[in-house]
Amino acid sequence: MQSIKNYIEENKTRFLDELIELLKYPSVSADPVHENDVLATAEFVAQKLKDAGADKVEVCPTAGYPIVYGEKIIDPALPTVLVYGHYDVQPADPLELWKTPPFEPTIKDGKIYARGACDDKGQFYMHVKAFELMMQNNLLLCNIKFMIEGEEEVGSDNLGKFVASNKERLKADVVLISDTSMISMETPSLETGLRGLSYMEVEVVGPNRDLHSGVYGGAVANPVNILCQMIASLHDENNHITIPGFYDGVLELSEEEQKELNSAPFDLEEYKKDLDVEEVWGEKGYSTIERTGTRPTLDVNGIWGGYTGVGAKTVLPSKANAKISMRLVPGQDWEKISDLFTKHFESIAPKSVKVKVTKHHGGAPYVTPTDSVAYQAAYKAIEESFGKAPVPTRGGGSIPIVALFEEELEVKTVLMGFGLDSDNLHSPNEKYDLYNYYKGIETIPLFYKYFAQLNK
Amino acid sequence: MQSIKNYIEENKTRFLDELIELLKYPSVSADPVHENDVLATAEFVAQKLKDAGADKVEVCPTAGYPIVYGEKIIDPALPTVLVYGHYDVQPADPLELWKTPPFEPTIKDGKIYARGACDDKGQFYMHVKAFELMMQNNLLLCNIKFMIEGEEEVGSDNLGKFVASNKERLKADVVLISDTSMISMETPSLETGLRGLSYMEVEVVGPNRDLHSGVYGGAVANPVNILCQMIASLHDENNHITIPGFYDGVLELSEEEQKELNSAPFDLEEYKKDLDVEEVWGEKGYSTIERTGTRPTLDVNGIWGGYTGVGAKTVLPSKANAKISMRLVPGQDWEKISDLFTKHFESIAPKSVKVKVTKHHGGAPYVTPTDSVAYQAAYKAIEESFGKAPVPTRGGGSIPIVALFEEELEVKTVLMGFGLDSDNLHSPNEKYDLYNYYKGIETIPLFYKYFAQLNK
Numbered sequence: 001m002q003s004i005k006n007y008i009e010e011n012k013t014r015f016l017d018e019l020i021e022l023l024k025y026p027s028v029s030a031d032p033v034h035e036n037d038v039l040a041t042a043e044f045v046a047q048k049l050k051d052a053g054a055d056k057v058e059v060c061p062t063a064g065y066p067i068v069y070g071e072k073i074i075d076p077a078l079p080t081v082l083v084y085g086h087y088d089v090q091p092a093d094p095l096e097l098w099k100t101p102p103f104e105p106t107i108k109d110g111k112i113y114a115r116g117a118c119d120d121k122g123q124f125y126m127h128v129k130a131f132e133l134m135m136q137n138n139l140l141l142c143n144i145k146f147m148i149e150g151e152e153e154v155g156s157d158n159l160g161k162f163v164a165s166n167k168e169r170l171k172a173d174v175v176l177i178s179d180t181s182m183i184s185m186e187t188p189s190l191e192t193g194l195r196g197l198s199y200m201e202v203e204v205v206g207p208n209r210d211l212h213s214g215v216y217g218g219a220v221a222n223p224v225n226i227l228c229q230m231i232a233s234l235h236d237e238n239n240h241i242t243i244p245g246f247y248d249g250v251l252e253l254s255e256e257e258q259k260e261l262n263s264a265p266f267d268l269e270e271y272k273k274d275l276d277v278e279e280v281w282g283e284k285g286y287s288t289i290e291r292t293g294t295r296p297t298l299d300v301n302g303i304w305g306g307y308t309g310v311g312a313k314t315v316l317p318s319k320a321n322a323k324i325s326m327r328l329v330p331g332q333d334w335e336k337i338s339d340l341f342t343k344h345f346e347s348i349a350p351k352s353v354k355v356k357v358t359k360h361h362g363g364a365p366y367v368t369p370t371d372s373v374a375y376q377a378a379y380k381a382i383e384e385s386f387g388k389a390p391v392p393t394r395g396g397g398s399i400p401i402v403a404l405f406e407e408e409l410e411v412k413t414v415l416m417g418f419g420l421d422s423d424n425l426h427s428p429n430e431k432y433d434l435y436n437y438y439k440g441i442e443t444i445p446l447f448y449k450y451f452a453q454l455n456k
Numbered sequence: 457m458q459s460i461k462n463y464i465e466e467n468k469t470r471f472l473d474e475l476i477e478l479l480k481y482p483s484v485s486a487d488p489v490h491e492n493d494v495l496a497t498a499e500f501v502a503q504k505l506k507d508a509g510a511d512k513v514e515v516c517p518t519a520g521y522p523i524v525y526g527e528k529i530i531d532p533a534l535p536t537v538l539v540y541g542h543y544d545v546q547p548a549d550p551l552e553l554w555k556t557p558p559f560e561p562t563i564k565d566g567k568i569y570a571r572g573a574c575d576d577k578g579q580f581y582m583h584v585k586a587f588e589l590m591m592q593n594n595l596l597l598c599n600i601k602f603m604i605e606g607e608e609e610v611g612s613d614n615l616g617k618f619v620a621s622n623k624e625r626l627k628a629d630v631v632l633i634s635d636t637s638m639i640s641m642e643t644p645s646l647e648t649g650l651r652g653l654s655y656m657e658v659e660v661v662g663p664n665r666d667l668h669s670g671v672y673g674g675a676v677a678n679p680v681n682i683l684c685q686m687i688a689s690l691h692d693e694n695n696h697i698t699i700p701g702f703y704d705g706v707l708e709l710s711e712e713e714q715k716e717l718n719s720a721p722f723d724l725e726e727y728k729k730d731l732d733v734e735e736v737w738g739e740k741g742y743s744t745i746e747r748t749g750t751r752p753t754l755d756v757n758g759i760w761g762g763y764t765g766v767g768a769k770t771v772l773p774s775k776a777n778a779k780i781s782m783r784l785v786p787g788q789d790w791e792k793i794s795d796l797f798t799k800h801f802e803s804i805a806p807k808s809v810k811v812k813v814t815k816h817h818g819g820a821p822y823v824t825p826t827d828s829v830a831y832q833a834a835y836k837a838i839e840e841s842f843g844k845a846p847v848p849t850r851g852g853g854s855i856p857i858v859a860l861f862e863e864e865l866e867v868k869t870v871l872m873g874f875g876l877d878s879d880n881l882h883s884p885n886e887k888y889d890l891y892n893y894y895k896g897i898e899t900i901p902l903f904y905k906y907f908a909q910l911n912k
Binding site for chain 2: 029030031032090091093094097153154155181195197199201206207208209210211212213214215216217218219220221222224225227228229231232233235275276277278279280281282283288291292295296297298299300301302303304305306307308309310311312313314315316317320321322323325327350351352353360361395396397398421424425426427428429
């Protein structure tokens with residue numbers, strides 16, 4: 001509708017200024033030194049919800065970082081949309097690889113560069129602005145509730161409790177989330193599934209102190225060498241994961257699903273060129289799209305041990321550590337997988353070392369029903385604003401709370417993401433295309449329009 | 457002789473005070489921030505050589521850190537002993553594991569705790585004090601030359617050039633070094649061999665940037681996982697090293713040598729208890745003493761990659777690095793081994809990553825002839841001062857310059873060390889027993905006595 005386009009045009013600059021302000025907060029939930037920044041971000045978000053016209057806005061305390069809530073109930077008889085997002089961001093390191101400071105948003109070639117630009121500040125804030133737009137133009141045709149949390153990047157540890165104890169307040173007909181990607185602006189897409197996650201940390205301890213590698217080398221197990229052997233053994237020669245029971249219950253795609261999935265536009269040469277790799281890698285027997293969208297994986301996210309400074313130190317380290325996470329698919333229970341990993345990792349440790357396995361966090365995989373009213377509304381909204389029907393895709397990422405909502409609130413989720421895989425999520429120089437930002441603000445009201453219509 | 461014991465008794469306190477002063481210098485050659493500390497240490501050593509009575513003392517500049525030289529020629533016709541030592545020390549980290557600050561020497565239970573206490577400040581300084589003692593008591597019966605360098609812990613890069621261009625000045629009949637260990641004070645021993653060293657650094661690069669492990673995980677090679685696989689493949693199931701040609705030319709011990717070596721007092725249970733490991737580790741078919749003394753090894757000295765901070769970060773890192781060193785035995789050429797390693801490591805890299813291999817430094821292995829006059833002199837000196845004949849041992853460590861001396865100066869080396877394996881060389885809480893310190897100062901003049909006698 002023209003009114004939407006006009007309002008966005010008239011408020012373009014302010015919409016951007018507010019996003020810049022939001023991106024300046026270093027709300028890194030993983031790092032305790034940023035505690036006050038995270039808390040300040042919550043207050044900022046609450047204020048912006050109020051300004052946009054939300055009622056009962058509250059910064060709800062939890063055992064960790066607060067959850068910002070706000071709502072607009074225009075008529076209890078009408079359907080209700082629960083918007084979820086997160087105001088916390090990933091750590092910015094390695095800092096030296098950022099071309100511009102991660103918390104000094106910089107605009108270049110129509111893109112805004114900053115940690116959280118796309119994940120998820122840029123994306124959830126579209127909903128705040130779309131809400132303002134609907135309020136100002138009497139376009140809000142159903143009820144809306146906002147729940148913006150501050151611990152998504154560290155496992156949403158306290159969200160479950162909050163949701164369980166606020167079922168009435170959070171009651172809704174659908175959860176709407178913009179925290180995923182599209183194939184491209186030319187090829188809009190809609191996520192129909194997400195992978196689950198199990199994030200572990202391991203420690204391998206050899207001798208009780210760092211040793212001289214000359215005096216003891218060759219006679220005492222080196223925990224780094226042992227850790228490497230243990231990690232290497234977690235994949236076989238076909239890059240299948242070797243943890244017993246790991247694949248139990250994993251659903252293979254039907255030929256049709258497989259065909260549809262692989263029909264999505266994908267240029268392997270472009271993909272390799274963009275990453276500057278000569279060859280892709282992965283589980284034998286699956287395409288790249290299948291590997292990221294439909295197959296479970298195991299990646300070392302970090303490893304450290306021994307001397308990592310300048311020059312050479314001939315030390316046989318006392319211990320070695322690694323952070324290892326697994327992406328899970330429908331049929332896998334993340335808690336069961338965490339236990340299988342722990343049991344297996346302990347079982348393959350030689351007697352010459354001691355092993356400690358710690359669970360960080362996890363979440364269940366999710367598949368969206370494409371026949372639901374909400375999915376159809378999102379489909380039509382994108383079709384109208386992009387002038388092109390969206391391609392259904394399976395996202396590789398994980399939004400653990402999607403499964404939580406289904407369990408606790410008995411409500412389905414629609415993943416209407418406007419990011420791009422090339423937005424460097426979790427990487428240096430994270431960015432968000434301003435075109436996508438404004439396009440999102442334009443598309444969201446259309447979702448409400450169709451959601452109200454289809455619910456009639 | 458009584459005169460020796462008396463002089464030590466009279467000067468005990470000063471000998472200790474001077475050592476403490478020396479240990480206070482953080483002369484970490486591996487870390488550029490300590491450049492001035494290393495240079496100041498050289499000046500200190502030069503001054504102490506002068507005070508002890510050395511002539512022609514000079515802090516000789518090199519492309520790196522200077523070499524301190526000093527001499528006392530009492531009669532050109534008499535044999536000459538060249539004393540080698542190093543005033544630089546290993547990095548002190550991990551600092552948090554030190555019970556007392558590494559550069560604030562602390563005495564506890566008759567031991568002095570500080571970085572460099574044993575390796576090598578405490579040990580080379582015994583020679584400075586023994587020299588003073590001989591000068592004051594007219595016990596110096598042959599000529600003496602000192603060469604104390606500042607780059608031993610980083611590969612003695614500039615020593616070779618110095619030695620080659622100072623052959624006349626350094627001319628000697630034997631090189632005497634105290635930079636190794638004894639079995640125990642109850643079981644004095646003499647090193648008859650040392651392992652060589654090849655120290656490498658590797659980098660494995662996958663995608664050109666850190667990636668979101670959800671979006672790309674399972675489809676792009678993770679350099680940490682790949683590095684672990686590559687490192688794991690460097691040992692086979694019997695812990696033999698798999699680098700083609702690695703063992704070429706390695707000399708197996710004769711049954712007799714093997715018997716003599718294993719006859720040295722060694723308590724495996726004590727050894728395991730001291731390190732708090734349930735089982736030892738190593739190459740199949742060899743005893744612990746053989747593994748450390750006579751077999752080549754490969755150890756990861758450090759590894760790093762991805763997110764190593766607090767909490768969890770779901771990143772697929774762009775690269776991973778490791779420092780890997782190999783201990784070499786007679787028959788192995790360290791430069792050839794470095795090349796074999798490089799070639800092999802590059803050859804096992806999958807096409808999905810790029811690999812960079814860098815040589816840090818290295819040195820040749822060495823075996824001391826036990827029938828030489830110098831070895832016999834050391835043997836008798838220890839026998840007299842300890843009242844017990846020393847056990848011949850094969851040290852696991854490396855003193856690359858020993859081979860250099862043989863090559864450039866055509867002179868053999870005697871390794872008369874007074875440290876203990878439990879002195880935490882290269883580890884936190886490095887220490888040196890004051891009993892050993894004084895015992896060394898007492899033993900060294902006896903070496904000169906017998907060396908002069910046996911040369912008659």
